[in-house]
Amino acid sequence: MSVSEAEDVLSVAAGWRAEGEEVALATVTETWGSSPRPAGSQMAVTAGGRMAGSVSGGCIEGAVADAALQTIRSGTPQLLDFGVSNERAWEVGLACGGKLKVFVERLS
Amino acid sequence: MTPEILRALTDARTAGRPVVLATRLPGGEQTLLPDASAAPALNAAAERALDADASGTVTVEGTPWFLHAHNPKPRLVVVGAVHIAQALVPMAAQLGLSVTVVDPRRAFATGERFPDVTISTDWPDEALDALRPDRRTAVVTLTHDPKLDDPALDRALKSPAFYIGALGSRRTHAARLARLRELGHGEAALARIRGPVGLKIEAVTAPEIALSILAEFVALRRGAELARPGLSGRAQPTKALPEPVESAAEGA
Numbered sequence A: 001m002s003v004s005e006a007e008d009v010l011s012v013a014a015g016w017r018a019e020g021e022e023v024a025l026a027t028v029t030e031t032w033g034s035s036p037r038p039a040g041s042q043m044a045v046t047a048g049g050r051m052a053g054s055v056s057g058g059c060i061e062g063a064v065a066d067a068a069l070q071t072i073r074s075g076t077p078q079l080l081d082f083g084v085s086n087e088r089a090w091e092v093g094l095a096c097g098g099k100l101k102v103f104v105e106r107l108s
Numbered sequence B: 001m002t003p004e005i006l007r008a009l010t011d012a013r014t015a016g017r018p019v020v021l022a023t024r025l026p027g028g029e030q031t032l033l034p035d036a037s038a039a040p041a042l043n044a045a046a047e048r049a050l051d052a053d054a055s056g057t058v059t060v061e062g063t064p065w066f067l068h069a070h071n072p073k074p075r076l077v078v079v080g081a082v083h084i085a086q087a088l089v090p091m092a093a094q095l096g097l098s099v100t101v102v103d104p105r106r107a108f109a110t111g112e113r114f115p116d117v118t119i120s121t122d123w124p125d126e127a128l129d130a131l132r133p134d135r136r137t138a139v140v141t142l143t144h145d146p147k148l149d150d151p152a153l154d155r156a157l158k159s160p161a162f163y164i165g166a167l168g169s170r171r172t173h174a175a176r177l178a179r180l181r182e183l184g185h186g187e188a189a190l191a192r193i194r195g196p197v198g199l200k201i202e203a204v205t206a207p208e209i210a211l212s213i214l215a216e217f218v219a220l221r222r223g224a225e226l227a228r229p230g231l232s233g234r235a236q237p238t239k240a241l242p243e244p245v246e247s248a249a250e251g252a
Helices: A003-007 A009-018 A061-074 A087-092 B003-014 B040-052 B083-094 B124-131 B146-157 B170-182 B206-221
Strands: A023-032 A042-046 A051-053 A078-082 A099-107 B019-024 B030-033 B056-060 B063-070 B075-079 B098-102 B118-120 B137-141 B163-166
Touching: A009 A023, A009 A042, A009 A051, A009 A099, A009 B003, A023 A061, A023 B056, A023 B063, A042 A061, A061 A078, A061 A099, B003 B019, B003 B030, B003 B063, B019 B040, B030 B040, B040 B056, B040 B063, B075 B083, B075 B124, B075 B146, B083 B098, B083 B206, B098 B124, B118 B124, B124 B137, B124 B146, B137 B146, B146 B163, B146 B170, B163 B206
Parallel strands: B075 B098, B075 B137, B098 B118, B137 B163
Antiparallel strands: A023 A042, A023 A099, A042 A051, A078 A099, B019 B030, B019 B063, B056 B063
């Protein structure tokens, strides 16, 4: 797979789903300040641990992957809030100082 | 996301049809826009998102929605199936462009030289008429041959293409502009042509020239400040395609 194909996270996620994988899709819905990726940036995660794309410069991908696995299990979408005012953001280290919201949903 | 929404979204993207995936926050109910049964204000917001090529969250009639704009890929029309084009085409594909190579010289425009790309062996003016460049299209001429480059540039100037570039030295470019003037193009139209094409990075090899062309393409697309060719001062930033909501990587 080429890099440009890998950037098309939605197609990758749909392909994984078609293969029978349990897939969650995370999408940046809103950003403030110096967030590294614009709204619409996506990351796909499977129950088996495959990952594609990104929602930040690497700061919050781990936390988003945890939430994605939760959403795969529960089926309930989540709207995650990362920012300097958020204690969790400090934990996961949003070093850029930006704020962003990420919507996590399961591909049913 | 339901399988029905995913299929409809995938179909639209495959067909190159602009659509917006609207997600109601925080619950996650989804619909594809434009849709006749959706609220007119929501459809209007979707149209704006597509027009700006930017996704984001909007509040419509008290309800927050995330509008994810899915526009077709920007297009690059390369006139001249030459050596530089062989370097340019795969790099452009990496940048997410949908590329067409135009060259009526069938010895050059072969599938072996240009795998995995659309090739047109029509005469460049006819090829451009068929491709109908829009404001998400870039046209670059690389043949050095006026009888191939000129008809392509003539058609590109009559289109809203957001990037028009022509390979050739300053002297070649001056002669080219004189010929295009004779075809009736005014100075404002001619100033749209980036010639000599590409950012000035002293490129020598074919991949370096391809890099300089694509760097200029990105700069114009993202509204970076660029010096106009042939002028000493710096021009106002050109925003042919709207910027994404946030600039990339700053402070990351």
